[in-house]
Amino acid sequence: EDPAVETAEEAKEPAEADINELCKDMFNKMATYLTGELTATSEDYKLLENMNKLTSLKYLEMKDIAINISRNLKDLNQKYAALQPYLEQINLIEEQVAALEQAAYKLDAYSKKLGNY
Numbered sequence: 001e002d003p004a005v006e007t008a009e010e011a012k013e014p015a016e017a018d019i020n021e022l023c024k025d026m027f028n029k030m031a032t033y034l035t036g037e038l039t040a041t042s043e044d045y046k047l048l049e050n051m052n053k054l055t056s057l058k059y060l061e062m063k064d065i066a067i068n069i070s071r072n073l074k075d076l077n078q079k080y081a082a083l084q085p086y087l088e089q090i091n092l093i094e095e096q097v098a099a100l101e102q103a104a105y106k107l108d109a110y111s112k113k114l115g116n117y
Helices: 016-116
Strands: none
Touching: none
């Protein structure tokens, strides 16, 4: 026997039943894998759907709040417009009171001068 010479062994085919079992096992595992992938994708879509529903509800709440704010602002502007003539009268009275006060100070100063004579 020469060490440089290799000996070949005959390739043996596995038994037919083993190949069938291995194929069934492979298909079962592939089916399990694909089922898991599809289930995960389905759960992702359900999560997105729930998030979209919640976001939609939040936007509806925000819309209602904005409508209420707008309505209250319009009411406030109408009330302010109704009060505007009274506010102008108050300003006019305040100006007249200030002028009257100045006249009183001048009159007081004048009467003090007359009292000194």
